[in-house]
Amino acid sequence: ANAQYLADYRPYPFILDQTVLDFALSPDATEVTATLSLRPREAVEDLVLDGGRGVELLSLDIDGRAPDPAHVRRDGESLTIAAAALPDAPFALTTRVRIDPSANTAFEGLYISGGIFCTQCEAEGFRHITFYPDRPDVMAPFRVTIRSDKPVLLSNGNPVAIRDGFAEWNDPWPKPAYLFALVAGDLVAVSDRFTTRSGRRVDLNVWVRPGDQDRAGFAMQSLIKSMRWDEDVYGREYDLDVFNMVAVDDFNMGAMENKGLNIFNSKLVLASPETATDADYERIEAVIAHEYFHNWTGNRITCRDWFQLCLKEGLTVFRDQQFTADMRSAPVKRIEDVHTLRARQFREDQGPLAHPVRPERYEEINNFYTATVYEKGAELIGMLKRLVGDDGYASALDLYFDRHDGEAATIEDWLAVFQDATGRDLTQFKRWYTDAGTPHLTMTEDWDAGDRGGRLTLNFTQHTPPTPGQDDKPPRVIPIAVGLIGPNGDEVQPTRMLEMTEARQSFTFDGLGARPVVSALRGFSAPVILDRPIDDRNRAFLLAHDTDPFARWEAGRDLAMSALMSLAQGGDAGADFIDAIGRLAADRDADPAFRALCLMLPGEEEIATALAARGATPDPDAIHAAREDLARRVAEAHADLLARLYDAMEVPGPYSPDADAAARRSLRIAALGLLNRIDRGDRAEVLFGTAGNMTERMAALNCLIRRGRGQAALQALHDRFGDNRLVMDKWFSVQVMAAPPQDAVAVATQLAARRDFDWKNPNRFRALLGGLAANHAGFHAADGSGYDFTADWLMKMDGANPQIAARMSTAFETWPRYDKGRRDRALSALQRIAAMPDISRNLREMVSRMIA
Ligand code: HT7
Numbered sequence: 001a002n003a004q005y006l007a008d009y010r011p012y013p014f015i016l017d018q019t020v021l022d023f024a025l026s027p028d029a030t031e032v033t034a035t036l037s038l039r040p041r042e043a044v045e046d047l048v049l050d051g052g053r054g055v056e057l058l059s060l061d062i063d064g065r066a067p068d069p070a071h072v073r074r075d076g077e078s079l080t081i082a083a084a085a086l087p088d089a090p091f092a093l094t095t096r097v098r099i100d101p102s103a104n105t106a107f108e109g110l111y112i113s114g115g116i117f118c119t120q121c122e123a124e125g126f127r128h129i130t131f132y133p134d135r136p137d138v139m140a141p142f143r144v145t146i147r148s149d150k151p152v153l154l155s156n157g158n159p160v161a162i163r164d165g166f167a168e169w170n171d172p173w174p175k176p177a178y179l180f181a182l183v184a185g186d187l188v189a190v191s192d193r194f195t196t197r198s199g200r201r202v203d204l205n206v207w208v209r210p211g212d213q214d215r216a217g218f219a220m221q222s223l224i225k226s227m228r229w230d231e232d233v234y235g236r237e238y239d240l241d242v243f244n245m246v247a248v249d250d251f252n253m254g255a256m257e258n259k260g261l262n263i264f265n266s267k268l269v270l271a272s273p274e275t276a277t278d279a280d281y282e283r284i285e286a287v288i289a290h291e292y293f294h295n296w297t298g299n300r301i302t303c304r305d306w307f308q309l310c311l312k313e314g315l316t317v318f319r320d321q322q323f324t325a326d327m328r329s330a331p332v333k334r335i336e337d338v339h340t341l342r343a344r345q346f347r348e349d350q351g352p353l354a355h356p357v358r359p360e361r362y363e364e365i366n367n368f369y370t371a372t373v374y375e376k377g378a379e380l381i382g383m384l385k386r387l388v389g390d391d392g393y394a395s396a397l398d399l400y401f402d403r404h405d406g407e408a409a410t411i412e413d414w415l416a417v418f419q420d421a422t423g424r425d426l427t428q429f430k431r432w433y434t435d436a437g438t439p440h441l442t443m444t445e446d447w448d449a450g451d452r453g454g455r456l457t458l459n460f461t462q463h464t465p466p467t468p469g470q471d472d473k474p475p476r477v478i479p480i481a482v483g484l485i486g487p488n489g490d491e492v493q494p495t496r497m498l499e500m501t502e503a504r505q506s507f508t509f510d511g512l513g514a515r516p517v518v519s520a521l522r523g524f525s526a527p528v529i530l531d532r533p534i535d536d537r538n539r540a541f542l543l544a545h546d547t548d549p550f551a552r553w554e555a556g557r558d559l560a561m562s563a564l565m566s567l568a569q570g571g572d573a574g575a576d577f578i579d580a581i582g583r584l585a586a587d588r589d590a591d592p593a594f595r596a597l598c599l600m601l602p603g604e605e606e607i608a609t610a611l612a613a614r615g616a617t618p619d620p621d622a623i624h625a626a627r628e629d630l631a632r633r634v635a636e637a638h639a640d641l642l643a644r645l646y647d648a649m650e651v652p653g654p655y656s657p658d659a660d661a662a663a664r665r666s667l668r669i670a671a672l673g674l675l676n677r678i679d680r681g682d683r684a685e686v687l688f689g690t691a692g693n694m695t696e697r698m699a700a701l702n703c704l705i706r707r708g709r710g711q712a713a714l715q716a717l718h719d720r721f722g723d724n725r726l727v728m729d730k731w732f733s734v735q736v737m738a739a740p741p742q743d744a745v746a747v748a749t750q751l752a753a754r755r756d757f758d759w760k761n762p763n764r765f766r767a768l769l770g771g772l773a774a775n776h777a778g779f780h781a782a783d784g785s786g787y788d789f790t791a792d793w794l795m796k797m798d799g800a801n802p803q804i805a806a807r808m809s810t811a812f813e814t815w816p817r818y819d820k821g822r823r824d825r826a827l828s829a830l831q832r833i834a835a836m837p838d839i840s841r842n843l844r845e846m847v848s849r850m851i852a
């Protein structure tokens with residue numbers, strides 16, 4: 001296999017001073033002329049440019065003259081010009097190539113989405129546009145001309161000349177090729193203006209298809225808030241005269257931070273109360289912020305190589321999480337982020353795809369845009385901030401921007417600014433970047449009433465299980481935030497940050513009088529799995545009294561898990577959980593969004609991951625049954641309270657996506673979800689008919705499908721929104737996700753046969769296949785039908801879009817944790833994929849890691 005290794009890094013032997021590009025756009029024969037001003041870094045070497053199949057070389061010259069053809073070599077992936085053909089001085093290399101955007105179904109490079117020409121170059125898409133040193137440490141200013149009959153022609157930087165059929169753009173900020181973008185289409189803009197704090201006026205545009213303007217206003221407001229926030233909190237100003245955002249329907253991921261021209265999956269731009277849910281609005285705001293924040297963390301300072309991906313992604317996720325916490329509720333955001341981390345990253349860490357936040361080897365870099373690089377990468381920054389304090393963090397970041405602006409940096413550079421700014425040695429901390437796996441932390445307590453007025457000793461051990469290629473892991477530094485709650489419910493020890501650096505370590509608290517209850521890992525101070533002997537009574541006590549919202553929620557989560565375990569083993573539902581959850585739901589002083597989070601039982605996947613972390617073999621059917629059982633018991637025990645909450649949380653007046661209104665709706669929907677278990681779906685039916693927004697409409701539809709009463713509502717939604725792709729994606733996914741597990745594959749099969757299952761569209765494919773993967777017991781059907789259905793579609797998708805096939809193959813990443821019957825069936829589905837002739841590098845790497 002063609003693996004890349006971090007240890008093999010070598011600077012590019014040429015310096016690129018300027019890139020000039022000319023595009024003559026045509027759907028099936030676009031011509032690209034590229035002029036690169038190059039000079040040898042030291043002695044002249046062979047010049048290797050990336051560029052592969054699909055890029056037809058029409059001409060090549062050096063300083064205006066064609067080299068001897070014997071000096072030019074092509075293989076499938078690159079073009080090499082022998083050193084003998086190159087001057088030992090600055091020179092201009094000009095290539096003219098032809099490409100076919102209409103044939104590009106992989107949506108990497110230049111392609112067409114709904115008649116709009118657009119590009120996606122991260123990570124290595126630029127090489128599908130022209131021959132180029134397509135690596136992030138080769139940075140240059142770009143000047144771009146576009147010839148096309150499309151009315152709107154966009155590229156990075158500032159406009160130089162725009163007229164009919166022609167546009168010229170200049171981006172003065174040196175950038176790597178992965179940040180290049182071009183868009184040409186019949187588009188309209190929602191426009192506004194922003195004045196930076198130093199007085200620079202910036203024109204802002206959100207470009208959408210004609211007719212979609214009325215759904216682009218929220219995106220614009222999100223952008224403006226992001227620009228202001230980055231100035232206020234990080235002191236970062238925008239640096240061009242224009243900022244353009246474009247929405248396209250065919251897009252492999254969420255969005256892309258191209259310099260001055262961010263491109264978005266339309267689902268992350270377009271929103272109206274009629275078509276988008278509260279969760280959609282929150283995500284749109286967060287992703288727009290994320291892409292905008294990349295302007296400094298990613299663009300002005302980029303990555304030296306793709307092994308350093310977490311340098312920009314971990315930091316930018318951390319920044320977007322801070323932003324959302326400031327815009328909405330910080331405690332709720334923290335709980336949501338931990339929830340996502342556990343659902344996606346802990347799951348990844350537990351299986352064959354586990355890898356370090358900074359990997360050291362890859363075959364296909366697109367396979368490393370993972371929860372580990374992004375979400376765990378963000379957790380590492382949160383830990384660093386906890387360890388050096390807020391002031392230390394602020395001075396380290398200032399130093400980072402000062403020292404590395406305009407550079408392509410590494411994790412070593414990143415840690416060095418923290419060391420230099422704060423004086424703290426981060427040698428041990430670096431293990432968080434290099435070592436894969438989730439540490440298991442155990443905590444036991446010793447209480448000595450007679451010693452020093454009541455002494456509590458907390459004893460910790462840490463251990464990280466082996467992950468592929470890494471058997472032994474030395475201890476890491478782990479910040480453990482601890483508080484103590486006295487027997488009367490008052491906090492007797494506010495949060496204290498314990499720093500664990502050894503495999504075993506103890507910490508003492510003196511003068512406590514009476515024995516307190518320990519609130520541990522407050523705020524989820526480190527991404528670890530904490531094991532502690534604690535009974536349900538003390539968990540309920542923490543749920544009632546803890547001052548730390550995360551720890552409070554966690555106590556409720558632990559209680560729910562303990563009730564589920566007991567039910568799964570034929571035991572009782574755990575009266576402590578049912579009582580405690582009722583008290584919390586009724587607590588009018590608590591934020592409705594927090595109460596909603598507490599009312600939502602752990603998901604089936606989450607339960608399976610928790611069981612596997614304890615060494616048990618999860619049984620998907622038993623998990624499903626236990627969860628349904630517990631939900632029904634909660635509903636029965638609190639029927640009146642839930643019904644009152646459902647009515648009381650109705651939000652009067654016109655829909656607004658603001659955090660307070662969304663919080664009330666989330667509590668209302670959580671109550672509805674439970675009541676749906678005992679009211680036959682009657683409330684959901686009324687709500688579906690009366691809801692004036694998509695949040696409640698989708699919640700009601702979900703409930704109706706779960707009660708086997710979804711048909712009329714599904715038809716109604718289709719009648720009303722059949723021509724809205726984003727709503728129809730929801731229509732596809734909810735049917736598979738909410739189907740009874742035994743029907744899920746049949747439902748998916750029937751939906752996949754529809755004419756409007758436009759499988760080449762990544763959103764539609766994800767809606768269906770992702771919907772099935774999210775139906776835990778359905779995907780893991782004991783007869784292997786979920787595995788076979790998914791494998792068939794991955795094989796089909798691989799021929800069109802390898803990135804999507806490889807990403808969606810992660811549905812299988814947990815297969816080794818199940819019983820032998822399921823394991824055998826999953827393995828044979830994976831082996832069938834692996835044996836496919838012409839399998840892409842993307843999918844091959846994923847499957848071979850999974851079956852290794
Ligand atoms: N930096 C981007 C990551 C990305 C991507 C986006 C769209 C399509 C393909 C892509 N490959 C990699 C998105 C981000 O993290 O902001």
Ligand code: ZN
Nearest residue numbers: 290294313316
């Ligand atoms: Zn990003």
